Structures are given as structure tokens and as C-alpha cells.
Amino acid sequence: xxxxxxxxxxxxxxxxxxxxxxxxxxxxxxxxxxxxxxxxxxxxxxxxxxxxxxxxxxxxxxxxxxxxxxxxxxxxxxxxxxxxxxxxxxxxxxxxxxxxxxxxxxxxxxxxxxxxxxxxxxxxxxxxxxxxxxxxxxxxxxxxxxxxxxxxxxxxxxxxxxxxxxxxxxxxxxxxxxxxxxxxxxxxxxxxxxxxxxxxxxxxxxxxxxxxxxxxxxxxxxxxxxxxxxxxxxxxxxxxxxxxxxxxxxxxxxxxxxxxxxxxxxxxxxxxxxxxxxxxxxxxxxxxxxxxxxxxxxxxxxxxxxxxxxxxxxxxxxxxxxxxxxxxxxxxxxxxxxxxxxxxxxxxxxx
Amino acid sequence: xxxxxxxxxxxxxxxxxxxxxxxxxxxxxxxxxxxxxxxxxxxxxxxxxxxxxxxxxxxxxxxxxxxxxxxxxxxxxxxxxxxxxxxxxxxxxxxxxxxxxxxxxxxxxxxxxxxxxxxxxxxxxxxxxxxxxxxxxxxxxxxxxxxxxxxxxxxxxxxxxxxxxxxxxxxxxxxxxxxxxxxxxxxxxxxxxxxxxxxxxxxxxxxxxxxxxxxxxxxxxxxxxxxxxxxxxxxxxxxxxxxxxxxxxxxxxxxxxxxxxxxxxxxxxxxxxxxxxxxxxxxxxxxxxxxxxxxxxxxxxxxxxxxxxxxxxxxxxxxxxxxxxxxxxxxxxxxxxxxxxxxxxxxxxxxxxxxxxxxxxxxxxxxxxxxxxxxxxxxx
Amino acid sequence: xxxxxxxxxxxxxxxxxxxxxxxxxxxxxxxxxxxxxxxxxxxxxxxxxxxxxxxxxxxxxxxxxxxxxxxxxxxxxxxxxxxxxxxxxxxxxxxxxxxxxxxxxxxxxxxxxxxxxxxxxxxxxxxxxxxxxxxxxxxxxxxxxxxxxxxxxxxxxxxxxxxxxxxxxxxxxxxxxxxxxxxxxxxxxxxxxxxxxxxxxxxxxxxxxxxxxxxxxxxxxxxxxxxxxxxxxxxxxxxxxxxxxxxxxxxxxxxxxxxxx
Numbered sequence: 001x002x003x004x005x006x007x008x009x010x011x012x013x014x015x016x017x018x019x020x021x022x023x024x025x026x027x028x029x030x031x032x033x034x035x036x037x038x039x040x041x042x043x044x045x046x047x048x049x050x051x052x053x054x055x056x057x058x059x060x061x062x063x064x065x066x067x068x069x070x071x072x073x074x075x076x077x078x079x080x081x082x083x084x085x086x087x088x089x090x091x092x093x094x095x096x097x098x099x100x101x102x103x104x105x106x107x108x109x110x111x112x113x114x115x116x117x118x119x120x121x122x123x124x125x126x127x128x129x130x131x132x133x134x135x136x137x138x139x140x141x142x143x144x145x146x147x148x149x150x151x152x153x154x155x156x157x158x159x160x161x162x163x164x165x166x167x168x169x170x171x172x173x174x175x176x177x178x179x180x181x182x183x184x185x186x187x188x189x190x191x192x193x194x195x196x197x198x199x200x201x202x203x204x205x206x207x208x209x210x211x212x213x214x215x216x217x218x219x220x221x222x223x224x225x226x227x228x229x230x231x232x233x234x235x236x237x238x239x240x241x242x243x244x245x246x247x248x249x250x251x252x253x254x255x256x257x258x259x260x261x262x263x264x265x266x267x268x269x270x271x272x273x274x275x276x277x278x279x280x281x282x283x284x285x286x287x288x289x290x291x292x293x294x295x296x297x298x299x300x301x302x303x304x305x306x307x308x309x310x311x312x313x314x315x316x317x318x319x320x321x322x323x324x325x326x327x328x329x330x331x332x333x334x335x336x337x338x339x340x341x342x343x344x345x346x347x348x349x350x351x
Numbered sequence: 352x353x354x355x356x357x358x359x360x361x362x363x364x365x366x367x368x369x370x371x372x373x374x375x376x377x378x379x380x381x382x383x384x385x386x387x388x389x390x391x392x393x394x395x396x397x398x399x400x401x402x403x404x405x406x407x408x409x410x411x412x413x414x415x416x417x418x419x420x421x422x423x424x425x426x427x428x429x430x431x432x433x434x435x436x437x438x439x440x441x442x443x444x445x446x447x448x449x450x451x452x453x454x455x456x457x458x459x460x461x462x463x464x465x466x467x468x469x470x471x472x473x474x475x476x477x478x479x480x481x482x483x484x485x486x487x488x489x490x491x492x493x494x495x496x497x498x499x500x501x502x503x504x505x506x507x508x509x510x511x512x513x514x515x516x517x518x519x520x521x522x523x524x525x526x527x528x529x530x531x532x533x534x535x536x537x538x539x540x541x542x543x544x545x546x547x548x549x550x551x552x553x554x555x556x557x558x559x560x561x562x563x564x565x566x567x568x569x570x571x572x573x574x575x576x577x578x579x580x581x582x583x584x585x586x587x588x589x590x591x592x593x594x595x596x597x598x599x600x601x602x603x604x605x606x607x608x609x610x611x612x613x614x615x616x617x618x619x620x621x622x623x624x625x626x627x628x629x630x631x632x633x634x635x636x637x638x639x640x641x642x643x644x645x646x647x648x649x650x651x652x653x654x655x656x657x658x659x660x661x662x663x664x665x666x667x668x669x670x671x672x673x674x675x676x677x678x679x680x681x682x683x684x685x686x687x688x689x690x691x692x693x694x695x696x697x698x699x700x701x702x703x704x705x706x707x708x709x710x711x712x713x714x715x716x717x718x719x720x721x722x723x724x725x726x727x728x729x730x731x
Numbered sequence: 732x733x734x735x736x737x738x739x740x741x742x743x744x745x746x747x748x749x750x751x752x753x754x755x756x757x758x759x760x761x762x763x764x765x766x767x768x769x770x771x772x773x774x775x776x777x778x779x780x781x782x783x784x785x786x787x788x789x790x791x792x793x794x795x796x797x798x799x800x801x802x803x804x805x806x807x808x809x810x811x812x813x814x815x816x817x818x819x820x821x822x823x824x825x826x827x828x829x830x831x832x833x834x835x836x837x838x839x840x841x842x843x844x845x846x847x848x849x850x851x852x853x854x855x856x857x858x859x860x861x862x863x864x865x866x867x868x869x870x871x872x873x874x875x876x877x878x879x880x881x882x883x884x885x886x887x888x889x890x891x892x893x894x895x896x897x898x899x900x901x902x903x904x905x906x907x908x909x910x911x912x913x914x915x916x917x918x919x920x921x922x923x924x925x926x927x928x929x930x931x932x933x934x935x936x937x938x939x940x941x942x943x944x945x946x947x948x949x950x951x952x953x954x955x956x957x958x959x960x961x962x963x964x965x966x967x968x969x970x971x972x973x974x975x976x977x978x979x980x981x982x983x984x985x986x987x988x989x990x991x992x
Contacts (some may be wrong), residue, residue: 119954
């Protein structure tokens with residue numbers, strides 16, 4: 001393999017119902033930074049059916065080039081035609097780096113592509129840099145420059161590892177949503193749009209979609225919330241989320257969220273779950289009520305700007321990440337806290 | 352010589368522990384408070400084969416040894432004394448006499464559904480006037496044609512009302528004394544078999560303790576268990592095994608109380624230190640732990656003895672029960688003390704554990720009876 | 732119907748994480764359990780067995796001590812167990828792992844291959860999809876419901892905002908979510924039986940159609956540049972209030988300090 005043949009930072013521009021997902025824009029933002037370090041270009045891969053009109057948006061968020069694969073097979077996301085399309089782009093254009101969002105789609109698609117084209121893939125990255133591999137020179141071993149260094153948490157965020165793919169191309173990664181910053185939109189930007197025939201062919205890996213059932217969600221995305229009041233096992237039941245947490249969240253202009261225990265045991269909707277198998281959040285304020293703080297949960301919230309935890313058990317791991325940890329009974333504290341916050345806000349309104 | 356559990360036993364213990372933590376512990380406080388029989392837990396245990404652990408596979412059981420069953424009772428008792436005794440009475444007191452003394456027909460008809468958990472079992476020996484002195488049976492059974500006719504009253508019967516199959520003892524010939532006692536299998540729903548008072552108790556309050564009343568209760572002739580006049584021997588053999596179940600219950604209560612107390616003293620602060628930092632606490636915990644461990648060794652030895660081909664003389668099971676029961680009282684009482692005022696209120700598990708522990712010094716042979724058995728063996 | 736379920740022994744993350752000096756995981760130093768998503772996959776297979784009749788074979792790649800989860804799987808109801816273990820397979824990334832598993836699965840009869848979505852140690856969710864590519868099987872990731880209709884699997888595939896109902900011809904591969912089901916307990920008798928059964932041990936030579944260049948550390952495209960325990964942000968202040976009002980006042984004070992209210 002000749003590494004020099006592989007050029008450009010490619011981004012899979014995930015779209016759902018012909019609307020480009022936010023994660024695609026975040027990836028473009030990061031790709032731009034990487035491309036600047038490498039002196040190469042940012043290329044978006046846009047797949048779908050009647051999808052061309054979305055290409056301009058990708059340009060406005062940083063794509064220098066957009067490769068469009070427009071095909072009826074690509075209308076709804078399916079593993080095999082999407083894998084074929086991306087793999088064929090890779091064979092044709094030889095990218096240096098390919099990034100996917102670590103979404104349900106990205107985490108299905110990227111490993112299939114990596115297996116097909118035989119390269120490495122790093123899952124769920126939270127940091128991407130260009131640098132040397134090995135990171136510190138080892139005598140007798142060649143130091144490769146301008147490698148993609150991919151940092152990811154493992155063990156539910158208990159450890160971090162930095163991964164490189166020195167001997168294979170492209171270097172592939174999935175990137176956790178909500179971590180990378182998208183660029184400010186530039187409506188003047190233009191990209192070179194290439195329509196690519198990916199030679200899609202039906203095979204035994206094509207599956208039949210009998211039905212697509214969309215969930216109607218009544219919930220504001222907790223990843224967008226500036227303040228989260230979150231409950232866990234200590235909430236005891238679903239009703240208590242409404243009774244104790246909702247009023248405080250409303251006063252603070254925030255949302256209610258939950259640990260996995262609340263979802264599994266009390267029937268809190270999965271959309272509100274914070275953590276490894278839920279969502280990663282980074283609000284300005286995270287109030288954890290009755291959450292013990294399993295590492296899978298901490299992985300999803302520890303980057304919050306300010307963490308306040310209320311828990312009866314003073315040895316609860318949540319206190320290891322909390323800026324302020326209060327040992328006590330949430331059912332006694334939260335109602336009084338809610339009342340005091342209300343009074344403070346009223347005072348402020350008078351001033 | 353090796354004190355380590357086999358891989359199989361270690362995995363079985365993990366299973367029982369997981370089941371106890373996930374399915375039994377959450378209900379322990381509630382069934383105690385409401386004095387409610389844990390039917391839902393019994394149904395779950397039935398599905399997993401827990402109601403037939405020590406019964407051979409050919410009779411629908413799991414085919415495990417007595418130690419495995421003992422460990423199940425122990426793990427259940429760590430979180431709920433009630434659930435442990437439901438299993439112990441079912442297994443030791445109802446299945447075992449049918450397994451050891453029943454005919455092939457009786458085993459097929461009664462033991463198989465008991466082992467599969469389709470039915471629940473109980474044991475009726477104690478009477479208002481015949482407790483420790485079991486030979487003073489007043490309940491009578493008279494053969495009338497092809498049927499035995501039972502008259503009399505049994506009391507303090509664990510799993511009463513909820514059980515489907517009862518092993519009942521009655522006098523068939525008063526003139527022969529204890530040699531005139533016989534054992535019978537009686538089905539719930541037999542005309543003339545009714546339930547009297549449900550006892551309200553200090554502990555194991557979710558366990559159903561009923562009076563059984565027999566009024567001209569007619570059962571088929573073939574429901575005689577063992578030989579005519581063999582009842583007392585069957586009862587003693589059964590109680591010998593039953594004591595291991597109760598010893599395991601006592602052991603579990605002690606271990607459970609020690610566990611929650613260790614957790615508690617690490618978090619509770621007084622005078623700016625956690626309780627665990629005080630030497631008094633450490634010494635108390637050490638004493639509790641040593642007794643738990645000693646009790647476990649005695650109980651496990653008794654369980655292994657139970658499976659030996661040579662008939663046990665009752666020594667190891669009596670020693671296990673005596674020591675485990677007194678350990679349960681010792682440890683739970685200390686546990687309450689270390690919890691202070693919180694230990695005396697219902698929100699804390701140790702309050703229930705101490706109440707549950709007391710019965711283990713009383714039923715299936717009081718501590719005094721165990722001492723009698725032990726001394727008798729020493730002096731013979 | 733033959734069902735192969737791939738399971739993995741993982742460190743219980745409650746027990747802490749340890750590394751070898753070269754940056755690979757020191758698995759020997761950690762408590763080991765069956766990965767939760769894999770257990771859901773096994774439960775799914777056992778339910779198909781209960782409903783339609785099937786032979787369920789569990790396969791794991793790992794150290795000899797992974798025998799424990801194979802016994803556990805058999806105690807839950809799996810019929811056969813395969814341990815893939817060999818020194819040359821160590822240090823594998825998801826590419827090399829999926830190549831190895833494919834080599835083992837090829838040696839077995841299968842109509843359905845089930846894996847968990849992801850393991851709690853690596854959290855990559857890559858082995859299942861990559862295995863499907865190597866075996867040339869259609870894949871349903873994130874299966875949350877399934878049934879069999881003749882030669883077809885009807886499965887619900889969960890995505891963030893929707894699910895697809897898919898019809899897939901067997902042989903095929905499914906990855907299971909722990910939401911798929913509540914795994915059953917072992918049975919006591921099942922445990923004792925499980926230890927009486929033989930576990931098939933496969934080494935490098937037993938793998939079918941796998942190149943040396945695709946297994947173990949040598950066959951892994953990804954390499955660890957740096958591994959470390961994560962430095963958590965330092966714990967803040969822990970406050971033990973006198974009562975609930977004191978606690979609330981303390982929090983309000985902090986919120987004002989940070990200009991949140």
C-alpha cells in the first residue's frame with residue numbers, strides 16, 4: 001500500500017428523510033481542521049434518493065467537494081447498498097481519512113465498510129488529531145508523520161486510548177455526536193459537486209423493509225438542553241420525576257433526563273437517557289438526583305460545566321465527578337430547593 | 352481435604368445470590384410489613400427448578416446435592432428469612448420424606464409435581480399438646496375399609512393453606528406409644544381437611560403459619576407413607592434433614608445482617624468519623640464474622656454428611672442448627688446495636704432480620720433439643 | 732435450525748480497569764462476566780429454541796478461563812460450546828477478531844448467527860457487523876424484536892428515531908440489544924450438567940479460510956498509540972448538610988455564585 005496515493009478527509013454526510021443530520025455538519029467542522037493540518041481537502045459523501053439539493057448545505061458548512069450517490073436503493077438507510085456505495089467511493093477516490101458519526105446508522109455502516117475495504121476503524125472517538133506514530137519516537141522503528149490519532153473512551157469512559165492506523169488506508173473513525181464543533185454557516189460557500197455512479201447491485205445481503213415505524217417524540221433533545229435535572233434509581237418511580245424534578249427543571253429553563261436505571265426500571269423514555277448507551281450531554285448545569293453514578297452514566301455527563309449531585313450514599317461514585325455533592329435525601333431537599341429557586345427568580349424579576 | 356467450593360457449587364451460589372438480590376430482596380420488607388405470603392417469588396422459584404434442587408432428575412428435580420439446596424436457602428435468607436423457610440419446609444419436610452419413604456406410585460403422584468414446582472409442600476407434626484414431645488400425638492388415624500379417617504389438629508404449620516401436599520403424622524395405635532405413630536400424605540381440598548387460625552408472628556411474617564384441622568377426613572389407604580408405625584422414625588429422619596435447612600436459614604440471616612452492617616458503618620458518621628473507624632465497631636464486626644464463618648463450616652459439613660450413604664447420627668445437623676441459630680441471634684442483635692436507633696426502626700433491614708432470627712432457635716427442634724441430641728451422642 | 736451465538740467474557744466494569752505495560756488490557760486482573768448484550772443474544776436464541784426448536788451453539792474467543800461463560804451459557808440452555816483460544820490470536824482488534832470468529836463459525840453449521848450489539852469493555856459495536864461481512868451474511872443490527880417465518884427472520888431494527896421491520900432470508904446475522912429481552916437465569920441442575928459437557932476447543936489450525944496475516948496483533952489494522960486510565964476531573968466538594976433546608980440553601984448559594992440564577 002502506498003500511503004501517498006490516499007488523499008482528503010472524507011465525511012459520511014448522514015441524512016435521514018433527505019435532511020442532512022447535525023452530526024454531518026459537526027464532522028465537516030472537524031474535517032476542516034484536520035484537512036488544514038494535512039494540507040488537503042474536505043469531501044462530503046452524500047447518499048440517498050433525490051438527495052442532490054442537500055449538497056449545497058454541506059458546502060456551506062465546510063465541504064470543498066461533495067460526492068453524491070443518488071439511487072432509489074438508498075432512499076431509506078439499509079446496510080448493504082450503503083456499504084457498497086461508500087466502499088466503491090473509497091476504491092475510486094482513495095481517501096486518506098473517512099469519518100462517520102457514531103450514530104445508530106454510522107455504527108452499523110462504518111464497520112461494514114471497514115471490513116469490506118480491509119482497513120482499521122476506531123469507534124466512538126471524542127478527539128481527532130494529526131500527529132506522529134509512534135507518538136514518541138522508538139529507536140529502530142520508523143516514525144510516520146501526519147497520521148490520524150484517534151482518541152476514544154473505553155470501559156464506559158473509565159479509560160482512554162489513542163489509536164492509529166499506520167499501515168492501512170483509509171484511516172476510519174466514528175465520532176461521537178455532540179463532541180465536535182460545526183463551523184459557522186457560510187452561505188456564499190460553493191463546493192465541487194460530483195455525481196458518482198456507485199454500481200449498486202442487489203445481492204443476498206440486501207434485505208427487504210416491510211415497514212418503517214417512526215417514533216413520534218414529545219421530548220426536546222436533551223443534548224440541546226443547557227440545564228438538565230436528572231434522576232436515577234433513587235427516584236423510586238416515574239411519577240416522582242414529574243413531581244420532584246420537572247418543576248425544578250421548568251424553573252431553570254431546563255429539561256428532565258435520566259440514568260439507565262430510570263429507563264429500565266421506571267419506564268422513563270429512552271430518549272431521555274444519559275450515558276454510554278444513551279446520550280452524551282454537556283449542559284452548563286447537570287443536577288443528578290438519586291443517581292449513584294455507574295461509569296456508564298458518568299461517561300455521558302462528566303463533561304458538563306457544573307455538576308451538582310444529591311445522593312443519600314456518600315460513597316456514591318457520582319460524588320467523584322460532582323463539583324458540589326450533597327449527601328442527603330432528594331425527596332426532602334428538592335422541594336425546598338425548588339421553592340428557594342422560585343423565590344430567588346422572583347426577587348430578580350422585581351429588581 | 353479442601354474447603355473451596357467446586358466450580359459447580361460456586362456458580363450455583365452466584366445464581367442463588369443473583370436471584371436473591373434481584374427477585375427476593377425487593378419484596379422482603381413489603382411481605383414482612385403486610386404479612387403476605389410471597390406467591391410471586393414461589394412461582395419464579397418453581398420456574399427455575401429451585402423447588403426441586405435436591406430431588407433426583409427421574410422425579411422431576413434438578414438432581415443436585417443437599418449442599419446446593421442448602422446454599423440456596425442460605426442465599427435467600429441473606430435477604431429474606433421468609434422466602435428461605437418457604438423453600439426449606441417444602442424441600443426438607445415434604446419432599447424428603449416422600450423421596451426416602453414413599454412408594455414409586457407416591458413419588459410419581461406427589462414428588463414429581465412438588466419437584467417441578469407445580470405444587471407446594473408442607474409437614475404436619477406439631478400439635479397444641481405435642482411440640483418438643485412429638486410422641487404425644489393426639490391426632491388419630493383409623494382404617495375404615497380402603498380409607499384412613501383422620502381426626503385432630505396440627506398447629507404452627509409452615510406453608511399451611513398455600514401448600515397442596517401435606518405430610519401428616521397421626522396415631523394409628525396409641526397403645527404402642529411412639530411406635531404407634533404413622534405418616535400420611537394428605538392433599539389440600541380433601542373433604543374434612545380445613546385450615547384454622549393463621550398465626551401472627553414476631554418474625555418470618557410473610558411465611559404462612561396455619562392450624563390444620565382434620566374432621567373425619569378420609570384419605571385413600573395407599574396414602575400411608577412408609578410402614579404402619581414408622582411415623583416417628585420418618586419424622587425424626589425428616590427433621591434431621593430439616594435442621595440443615597433451618598441452619599442454612601439462620602446462617603443466611605447472620606451473613607445478611609453482617610453484610611448490611613458493614614455497609615452501614617462505612618457511611619454513618621458520628622463525632623466526625625465513620626463508625627467503621629471506631630475500634631469498638633471493628634471488634635464487634637470481627638466477632639460477628641468469625642461466628643458466621645464457623646456456622647458456615649458446620650452447616651456445609653452437615654449438608655455433605657446428609658448425602659453420605661451411611662445414615663447420619665444427627666450430630667452434625669444438630670450442631671449446625673444449634674450453632675447457626677445462636678449465631679443468627681448473636682449477629683443480628685449486634686447488627687441492630689451497631690445501627691443504633693436506626694436499627695430499631697422498620698426502614699432498616701436489620702430490624703426485620705433480628706425478628707426473623709429468633710425462630711431459628713425454636714422450630715424444628717429448639718436449641719435445647721439440639722443439645723439433647725448432641726449430648727446423647729457424646730455419652731452413648 | 733442451527734443458531735450460533737457469539738459471546739464474550741468481559742471485565743465487570745464495577746471492578747476497575749487494569750493494563751499491561753504495552754497498553755493492552757490486563758484481563759487476568761479483572762473480574763469476568765458474560766457481556767450483557769451477548770447474554771440478550773443468547774436469550775433470543777434460547778427463546779427461538781423454545782418456540783421453534785433449534786440447536787444453540789455458543790462461541791467465544793478468549794483466554795481458557797472464558798470457559799466459565801460457556802458453562803454459564805450451557806447452564807442457561809445452550810446445547811454446545813466452542814472456545815476459540817490460541818496464543819497467536821491475542822491482541823486482536825475488531826478486524827482480526829471478526830476474521831477469527833468467521834473462521835470458527837465457518838467450521839459450524841448455522842442458519843442464524845447472533846452477536847451482542849457491543850461489549851462493555853471495548854464499546855465498539857464493530858465485531859457483529861464485520862463478522863457479517865466476512866461471512867457474506869445479511870445483517871440486522873440493533874435487533875429489538877424477532878420471529879421466524881419459514882426461511883425468513885422478521886426483525887425489528889432500532890434506530891434513533893424509528894425502527895425498520897425487516898424481512899431477511901436465513902442464513903443471516905443479528906446483533907442484539909439488551910433491550911431485546913430479559914435473559915433467563917441458569918437452573919441449578921443445568922449448572923451441574925454444564926460442567927459434565929465437553930467444550931470444543933479450537934485453535935488457529937481449526938479456523939476455516941483465515942489468513943495468518945488477518946489474525947491476532949499482526950492482523951490488526953488499528954494500533955494503540957497511547958492507553959491510560961482516564962484522569963477524571965477532580966472530585967469537588969462534598970457537603971453533608973444539617974437538614975434539607977441547609978442543603979437547599981447551599982445549592983442556591985452555588986447557583987447564584989455561578990450566575991445560573
